[in-house]
Amino acid sequence: xxxxxxxxxxxxxxxxxxxxxxxxxxxxxxxxxxxxxxxxxxxxxxxxxxxxxxxxxxxxxxxxxxxxxxxxxxxxxxxxxxxxxxxxxxxxxxxxxxxxxxxxxxxxxxxxxxxxxxxxxxxxxxxxxxxxxxxxxxxxxxxxxxxxxxxxxxxxxx
Amino acid sequence: xxxxxxxxxxxxxxxxxxxxxxxxxxxxxxxxxxxxxxxxxxxxxxxxxxxxxxxxxxxxxxxxxxxxxxxxxxxxxxxxxxxxxxxxxxxxxxxxxxxxxxxxxxxxxxxxxxxxxxxxxx
Numbered sequence: 417x418x419x420x421x422x423x424x425x426x427x428x429x430x431x432x433x434x435x436x437x438x439x440x441x442x443x444x445x446x447x448x449x450x451x452x453x454x455x456x457x458x459x460x461x462x463x464x465x466x467x468x469x470x471x472x473x474x475x476x477x478x479x480x481x482x483x484x485x486x487x488x489x490x491x492x493x494x495x496x497x498x499x500x501x502x503x504x505x506x507x508x509x510x511x512x513x514x515x516x517x518x519x520x521x522x523x524x525x526x527x528x529x530x531x532x533x534x535x536x537x538x539x540x541x542x543x544x545x546x547x548x549x550x551x552x553x554x555x556x557x558x559x560x561x562x563x564x565x566x567x568x569x570x571x572x573x574x
Numbered sequence: 575x576x577x578x579x580x581x582x583x584x585x586x587x588x589x590x591x592x593x594x595x596x597x598x599x600x601x602x603x604x605x606x607x608x609x610x611x612x613x614x615x616x617x618x619x620x621x622x623x624x625x626x627x628x629x630x631x632x633x634x635x636x637x638x639x640x641x642x643x644x645x646x647x648x649x650x651x652x653x654x655x656x657x658x659x660x661x662x663x664x665x666x667x668x669x670x671x672x673x674x675x676x677x678x679x680x681x682x683x684x685x686x687x688x689x690x691x692x693x694x695x696x
Contacts, residue, residue, distance in 0.1 A: 447663060452670045455659055459652070459678050466648065470641070 444503040445511075445567045453563055456556060457497040463549075464490035464541050471539065479539060485525060486540045492518050496560065505569045512564055519557035522546055526554070576690070578621055582683045585617045589676030597669035603660050611672045614679050615653040621683075622646055625690075636692025645689065649682040 446454055468486035476483055492514055499510035526545035546553030589610040596607045625646065629635065635642045656675030660668035 448665055448667050451659065451663055451665075451667045452674065455656065455671045455674055458655070458659075459674070462648065466644065470644075 445508070445563070446501045446503075450500065450563060450567070453556075453560060454497060454500050456552070457493060457500060457560075460541070460549075460553065460556065461490065461493035461497045464493050467541065482539045482543075485521075485542070489518075489521060489541045492521065500560070508564065508567075508569055512561070515557045515560040515564065518553075519561065522553050522557065576687060578624055579683060579687045582617050582621060583680060585613050586676045586680035586683065589614050590673045590680075593669045593673035593676065597666045597673065600666045601669060602664035602666060603668045603672060607669050607672050608657065608660075611653050611657055611675055614676055615650070618646070618650050618653070618679065622650070635690050637689035642686055642689045645682050645686045649679050649686075652678050652682070 444450075464486065468483065468490040471483040471486055496511060496514040496518060499507045499514060522542040522545060525540060525542035529540075529543040541549060541553055545551060589607075592610045593607045596604065601607075625642070629639070653675050656671050660671045662668075
């Protein structure tokens with residue numbers, strides 16, 4: 417559209433204290449690869465929320481545990497999306513917690529759904545390690561933690 | 575196979591290929607990638623109009639109609655959101671964001687076709 421060029425240096429963009437940062441400890445993680453990460457998290461937040469709402473409102477009695485997990489997954493995705501998009505060390509901590517819960521969740525639900533298929537009729541985002549979603553739910557938290565690690569605040573200030 | 579689905583799959587694939595290509599070439603979003611995302615949105619509007627006409631003319635959704643329309647209305651928001659998110663920072667990563675929108679709409683279109691044909695439950 418407009419001829420505003422790619423003014424952020426390709427490498428310096430992430431965590432670059434010179435480019436995007438306004439004050440100390442306020443580096444935005446919503447830059448470079450982080451933008452794609454947040455976009456994908458946003459899609460999953462949308463998908464998981466819609467699915468959980470659908471399941472709980474129409475057939476909660478069929479598999480309460482699985483559908484409650486759907487709702488938990490939806491909340492985790494929403495929190496992760498919002499906290500990843502926010503600058504600051506508090507948002508950073510929230511991101512790490514949310515993405516870690518996500519990783520534990522997808523592995524635990526993935527294992528349980530395979531070991532005890534009856535308790536988890538392939539119905540949640542995390543079932544079978546997210547197979548229904550091209551295993552993106554399994555890859556996403558790993559990329560998320562890697563991104564957070566590369567962009568950890570230099571000094572943890574409250 | 576539904577011609578609507580074929581056209582939609584092609585448009586989404588074109589968007590994804592162009593945007594990923596531009597991103598790999600380290601291009602920020604440009605006219606081509608933004609227009610390819612707009613084409614996805616345009617297709618969805620045409621799909622919605624088509625679906626409305628087909629249903630009014632007596633070709634019902636075999637699955638849950640409200641689920642079909644829920645998917646469709648949500649899908650309509652995806653390219654717009656991706657466009658907004660991508661122009662806030664003009665790096666090549668924004669082209670990956672646009673590509674992700676194309677791929678997401680493709681998956682949603684696939685689900686919409688399944689619902690239309692009454693194939694699978696959620």
